[in-house]
Amino acid sequence: MAPSGSSRAAAVAVAATLAAAGCAGGSDKLVIEVWTHEFAPLQKSLQEKWIPEFEAANPGVEVQLTSIPFAGVVSYDSKLLSALSSGKGPDVWDMGDWNYDTFHKNGFLEPIDPAAFGYASHQEFIDAYQPGATKAIERDGKLIGLFSEFNTLNLFYNTDVFASAGIPPLPEDKPVSWDRIGEISEKLRVQDGDRVDRIGFQFGFFANFRSPQWYAQNFYTLMRQYGQDDLFVDGKPAATTQPVVDAFRVIHDYTYKYRAYDPTFLNNWFADVPQGRAGMVQAGTWYPASAKESKKDFKFAVAPNPVVDPDDPETYHNISWLWGWSVNAKSPTPEKAAAQKFLAFVLGKKGETAQAAHWFETAGFLQPSKAFLESDAYKSALAESPWLRLWIDAFENYRIAPVQHSYDEAGAALVRAIDRVIYDKASPEDAAASLQQELSRLSA
Template sequence: MKRTTRKLAALSIAATISAATLTACSAGGGSDADSNSLNVAFWDYGPAAQANNKALAEGFEAANPGVTVELTPVAGENWGSYYANVATSIAAGNRPDLMLISGEGAQFVTNNDLILPINDYLENDPDAQAIQDGIAPGLIAGFTVDEQVVTLANQWNDMVVYYNTDVFAAAGLEAPSADWTWDDFEATAAALTKDTDGDGEPEQYGFTWASNEIFPGIMPWVANAGGNLTDDAVCTPTVDTPEVSEAVGFLNELIEKKIAPAPMPMSDVFTRFQNGTIAMFGAGRWPIGTFVPAGFTAFDIQLYPTGETYKTVFGGAGYPILKSSANPDLAWEFQKFTVSEDIQNAIVGTPEAPGDSIPSLRAAADTISEVGVPPVNSDLFYASIDDYDTLVPYPAPTNYSEYEAAVLRNLQLIFAGEVGVDEGLATMQGELESIVTCS
């Protein structure tokens, strides 16, 4: 099964977690066998998902003798179809205790009445305050719907700009600074664009973005223009606003000026960035998990350039407790385990196998720079939400699969030059008005 590029839920722990070193926690199970067992549903996108969730389950069992964790792999072409398949499974009588979700799932599991909010646990568990103090407030807010906390995020990604340091050096350019603007960015990207054979079509472009994903595609630009694709309640689409038009228009002009090619799948972005024919692109931490094991280290990161404002877009992953759970207290212990020191340090990874997400615990994230691999500016990952009060949760409508398809389809028409920016966004708005609802 094809895995989507954005690895928000990939737990990079299978090779690094050591059950023998895990500190046992109090599970608080009952007397019968069922009270000491859990069932965890996860998106079965491939072998990595199976191995990583298996390692997490075995670690929890080792930390809690007598507890068993059964894993339920659930198929899905993307996050949206996975969520729908879990809901169908529950309706058919299956009773998972927890399920893996990404930020896109927070609205879905809430609006479909699938989850047990953890507010009471956060208020009454003696461990909860220390856990919350160690996690950036925005990461908790991003998984809160109508004041109900859906889950603790155990890992996340925000959007930064990757740049090829060899390409910058060859062009005689200094590394970009954190205070660069859209004008600075365009000038830099133009200086990095090369038409070496003079045929009018560059062989090297200054920048590109993903065609198959919204998160590392247009979202950072929309946020930095002061907009979003939905309202704060994620009930109404807002793609026909001046802010979204400004962001999409800016990207479209990069194509028209031949500073950027038409957007391409993220896998192609990775290839062209490594061979130097793309100088910059946007993503979270996950490219490091591809670049470093392949021996490519000529890169660093910087914050997105400031438009009307500076904002960072983020998405996370976690294991909410489901209302179908027969053991919610034990499920809460499992959820806490996902933000334990050992698990969080495993998400950081090693120099040979760096993780592809950012740990939610600040203390663990602070060690990313110590694993001895690029990017040099790795502290920017957590600093982008700690030092800037500008966190924008990735819009997560209930009907996410349909939402994603409509946005990407209309953007493709715009960036291919088949429709104008405002016309394309107006069409997109019309389609989304029947998809993005809270009724």
């Protein structure tokens, strides 16, 4: 489809702006700042491939990359919010879907330009992706971010650890129950006196990785499987209901009954399972790429995400999330134009699939464009790594939706409630009651 007159004009304006910026001041270069959260395959691809190639194709532009730890004393999200709130910050960055609503309301996000990506309109741009996939990054009929990845959870496990404990492989065609995973984890635990050498299961929250995203994702998966979609029902706090108590009970049982999980033992999200310190972990398609950074010969298998009752389809619930690339609305016009051009270069224009194939193969990032999902590259990746099929099946077999509360006050209250269970040995009922009190204060 040929671009409309307004789109052609916008494209010409962008090109002129870039040209002028690149030539301004003779040899001076236009610098765009790019921020990402720390994830080794992402940084490696940007530093070794995409940035050098982009700069070679655009000699008037220089890309400066900054990578910041996702969780810790100063987390990526808090540093990003602080920088943008000051009126500065990067020109382009990646971030989780939980930030888009707040960042949009604060005027931080420049709409992604369809013309820079070869589309004639915002609607054609949106329609290039799977139906509903763009919900979190779409406002007023425009994309305010563009996919880095779109994902859900399945269960990775170390096959050497399973074999050493005499545990048969998990079924690939049907999830097992949380109770069964707890029982397996009991057998996987290795302890010599007070020294623990291995635990069975790794939740996404522990002493040196206090990420509200993973607290919420793991908890919401359980709560939804027990029958409640959110911590709020009809706009009111609902933290003392049976589904919430039951979700806390799974976390409590994994910590104390099965001794499957120990938040003080784990030390590295990506290394603990590959190195045999833990047997299993829930993660997305990106996990093997980073896990193999710590152990190249990591042998693993993947099973469908566990459920409360494998024989009850009503318990087949899961969560979804995405990371998206965004452009700073407060950056000067030349930098904004260069940022749009950079994103089109690394993510691909209309009909291009090589970029999405690269991210899928090297980082496990699934970008849900129709063109890529119909491409030979995608089919080839599935043939090479059949376990990826579980993510296709998950979107068909589970009810999947984003988490409503992670990086907000309700999410912070949830973190504290889970900590009371795993660190203070609070009962599920007491944790639910304390969470209800906090949510009620927030609502008041």
